[in-house]
Amino acid sequence: MSVSPDGRLADNIVYFARALRAAGIPVGPGSVLDALEAVKAAGVGTREDFYWTLHAVFVKRHEHSLLFEQAFRIFFRRRDYLDKVMSAMLPQAPPSEPEPPKAGAQRVAEAMFSGLGEEDKPKTDVEIDARLTVSDREVLQRKDFAQMSALEIAQARQAIKQLVLPLNEVKTRRLKPNSRGRVVDLRRTLRASMKAGGALIDLQTLGPRTKAPPIVALVDISGSMSQYTRLFLHFLHAVTDARKRVHTFLFGTRLTNVTRALKQKDPDEALESCTASVTDWSGGTRIGTSLHLFNKLWARRVLTQGAIVLLITDGLERDPDDRLAFEMDRLQRSCRRLIWLNPLLRFEGFEAKAKGIRTMVQHVDELRPIHSLESMGELVRALSADGGQSNEATAWLKRVA
Amino acid sequence: MAQKQVTLPASIDDTLKLLTGADYVADRSLATVLFLALKMGRPLFLEGEAGVGKTEIAKVLSATLGRKLIRLQCYEGLDVAAAVYEWNYAGQMIAIRLAEAEGAVDRDRLSGDIFSEKFLIKRPLLQALEPDTAGAPVLLIDELDRADEAFEAFLLEVLADGQVTIPELGTVKAEHPPIVIITSNRTREIHDALKRRCLYHWVGYPTAERELTIVRAKVPGIGRVLSEQVVGFVQMLRKEDLFKAPGVAETLDWATALAELDVAALDPATISNTLGVLLKYQDDIARIDESKASQLLDEVRAELRAAE
Numbered sequence: 001m002s003v004s005p006d007g008r009l010a011d012n013i014v015y016f017a018r019a020l021r022a023a024g025i026p027v028g029p030g031s032v033l034d035a036l037e038a039v040k041a042a043g044v045g046t047r048e049d050f051y052w053t054l055h056a057v058f059v060k061r062h063e064h065s066l067l068f069e070q071a072f073r074i075f076f077r078r079r080d081y082l083d084k085v086m087s088a089m090l091p092q093a094p095p096s097e098p099e100p101p102k103a104g105a106q107r108v109a110e111a112m113f114s115g116l117g118e119e120d121k122p123k124t125d126v127e128i129d130a131r132l133t134v135s136d137r138e139v140l141q142r143k144d145f146a147q148m149s150a151l152e153i154a155q156a157r158q159a160i161k162q163l164v165l166p167l168n169e170v171k172t173r174r175l176k177p178n179s180r181g182r183v184v185d186l187r188r189t190l191r192a193s194m195k196a197g198g199a200l201i202d203l204q205t206l207g208p209r210t211k212a213p214p215i216v217a218l219v220d221i222s223g224s225m226s227q228y229t230r231l232f233l234h235f236l237h238a239v240t241d242a243r244k245r246v247h248t249f250l251f252g253t254r255l256t257n258v259t260r261a262l263k264q265k266d267p268d269e270a271l272e273s274c275t276a277s278v279t280d281w282s283g284g285t286r287i288g289t290s291l292h293l294f295n296k297l298w299a300r301r302v303l304t305q306g307a308i309v310l311l312i313t314d315g316l317e318r319d320p321d322d323r324l325a326f327e328m329d330r331l332q333r334s335c336r337r338l339i340w341l342n343p344l345l346r347f348e349g350f351e352a353k354a355k356g357i358r359t360m361v362q363h364v365d366e367l368r369p370i371h372s373l374e375s376m377g378e379l380v381r382a383l384s385a386d387g388g389q390s391n392e393a394t395a396w397l398k399r400v401a
Numbered sequence: 402m403a404q405k406q407v408t409l410p411a412s413i414d415d416t417l418k419l420l421t422g423a424d425y426v427a428d429r430s431l432a433t434v435l436f437l438a439l440k441m442g443r444p445l446f447l448e449g450e451a452g453v454g455k456t457e458i459a460k461v462l463s464a465t466l467g468r469k470l471i472r473l474q475c476y477e478g479l480d481v482a483a484a485v486y487e488w489n490y491a492g493q494m495i496a497i498r499l500a501e502a503e504g505a506v507d508r509d510r511l512s513g514d515i516f517s518e519k520f521l522i523k524r525p526l527l528q529a530l531e532p533d534t535a536g537a538p539v540l541l542i543d544e545l546d547r548a549d550e551a552f553e554a555f556l557l558e559v560l561a562d563g564q565v566t567i568p569e570l571g572t573v574k575a576e577h578p579p580i581v582i583i584t585s586n587r588t589r590e591i592h593d594a595l596k597r598r599c600l601y602h603w604v605g606y607p608t609a610e611r612e613l614t615i616v617r618a619k620v621p622g623i624g625r626v627l628s629e630q631v632v633g634f635v636q637m638l639r640k641e642d643l644f645k646a647p648g649v650a651e652t653l654d655w656a657t658a659l660a661e662l663d664v665a666a667l668d669p670a671t672i673s674n675t676l677g678v679l680l681k682y683q684d685d686i687a688r689i690d691e692s693k694a695s696q697l698l699d700e701v702r703a704e705l706r707a708a709e
Contacts, residue, residue, distance in 0.1 A: 052433035
């Protein structure tokens with residue numbers, strides 16, 4: 001049994017790969033060749049075997065399995081298709097029409113997004129003041145950000161360079177050459193002594209290698225925070241650009257991982273693809289629920305190697321209950337340091353309605369309030385500062401708690 | 402031939418038979434991807450929750466195929482010296498001193514002598530490239546997510562071409578590349594460049610039917626009723642909102658523990674006494690208290706009655 005590159009099966013696998021790509025699974029040309037090889041190796045037996053053969057090659061992440069399943073079901077929908085595939089592999093068989101890839105991709109996309117918006121029904125709450133009030137009502141909406149100016153981008157880059165987070169460097173267990181180190185590097189020692197013909201032994205040493213710990217940002221994008229969202233996203237894009245390991249999650253009424261979107265080089269493009277993947281802009285807040293989802297689904301995957309968590313929210317939760325405290329507690333225990341950045345917090349005029357703030361404050365390592373937040377520079381200063389502001393916050397904390 | 406070499410399975414069915422023969426109860430999807438990995442000579446990347454039998458696959462493969470198992474347990478700080486190769490520095494220094502004593506001071510010859518294979522200490526990755534009479538060994542790279550990201554880059558050459566480049570010596574290439582199994586618990590994402598070179602498979606929790614087969618194969622002394630209840634209860638627990646759902650390894654531990662305690666059938670008190678075998682987080686244990694356990698147990702009993 002052979003699979004000729006110009007056969008129908010090859011065509012169909014190429015079309016299928018294209019459909020997968022359209023549905024959001026990164027499939028390179030190398031994978032298509034692998035798929036042909038795999039099908040050749042396994043042969044086309046039952047539908048299930050064919051499914052798992054292609055799955056083995058095309059799927060590289062667990063979360064893509066679902067997409068793959070949908071795409072496969074739609075693409076190879078006709079029950080007699082596999083018979084045709086098998087007959088197509090024989091030279092005398094009449095060619096069968098390949099499925100149009102465009103339509104398949106379209107339906108995969110529909111299949112992907114159907115089901116959203118069913119789980120949470122909007123509640124009828126009446127809110128009067130838009131800022132500093134919260135609701136747990138879900139408002140699904142898209143958002144358009146103004147484009148970045150060149151000056152803004154340059155300023156952001158400058159500002160990020162000055163960013164020094166607490167615990168900015170952590171020791172790893174790896175070593176690097178260091179003249180004051182304590183571990184003898186025999187390999188370099190020997191090389192150095194070989195230079196001198198082996199007569200002299202000049203000890204070379206190693207010291208610990210440090211690196212910046214991963215940053216995980218959890219950003220509130222609810223209505224009460226909406227005026228700062230663009231700034232924060234731009235900030236996180238710049239940080240993602242400057243550092244290696246940054247994960248960003250947005251939450252309002254649901255939790256969205258936008259790490260991949262923010263990895264795009266151009267800030268406008270990055271923010272645009274962020275916008276496309278989030279549906280709950282400027283709606284209500286469910287901090288407890290969102291943190292629960294994060295703890296359950298992501299914490300063990302992203303909070304390793306001494307991660308620092310930046311929690312950016314005003315802490316205005318409509319119904320703070322035990323759950324919020326429980327999830328905050330768990331979050332604090334799973335990371336190296338939990339920093340809460342609150343752009344709306346004022347020390348005076350603090351009222352009982354902000355019970356969520358009281359609950360959360362007990363479970364953070366550091367609180368960084370910003371009285372007025374206008375620019376990236378201020379944001380970076382607030383994050384880099386130690387002492388000054390946080391002392392004030394600590395004193396306030398004691399008063400409240 | 403002194404040693405009979407076990408041939409690689411020729412089809413998906415053969416692969417399934419091979420695994421079943423060694424008491425590894427696999428589903429067809431796993432057999433498919435394993436067959437492809439063997440046939441195409443590609444590394445197999447297995448991801449899944451802790452305790453679903455990822456490492457076991459490599460052990461079973463090496464046992465059934467009669468190949469040597471070379472295991473590289475990953476940890477934070479793992480580097481080339483521990484994973485690939487290291488020079489025998491003490492030996493090299495003595496060689497230098499001896500050369501000096503003999504009066505041979507030709508530097509080029511000396512460095513050629515001391516950076517030769519004689520002074521090379523082979524670590525797992527290099528060992529896996531050595532020819533073996535039983536056939537290419539099984540190389541298990543366990544819990545890759547524990548190693549630093551930087552370490553992944555060392556693996557790319559081995560995985561793609563079955564070779565290792567040592568600057569002082571040149572390239573060491575295996576005549577028959579090893580069968581590579583990589584496992585990860587997904588505590589972080591592995592880089593796409595590495596995944597691209599592998600066949601990927603997510604090892605999930607087994608279905609009730611398959612788990613029952615596993616329990617009966619691995620805990621031979623267990624009674625029919627108890628095994629059904631144990632599996633039913635664990636399957637029920639996985640649907641609960643727990644921080645860490647029990648894996649197959651925990652099911653087996655629990656079944657063994659209960660069998661050792663001579664329990665014939667589950668009751669709420671026994672469950673809450675032995676729950677620590679199954680759940681490893683205090684919050685989870687607190688959630689499944691005695692009343693909750695008895696409620697779940699009732700559901701399991703009702704389900705089993707309905708199945709009869």
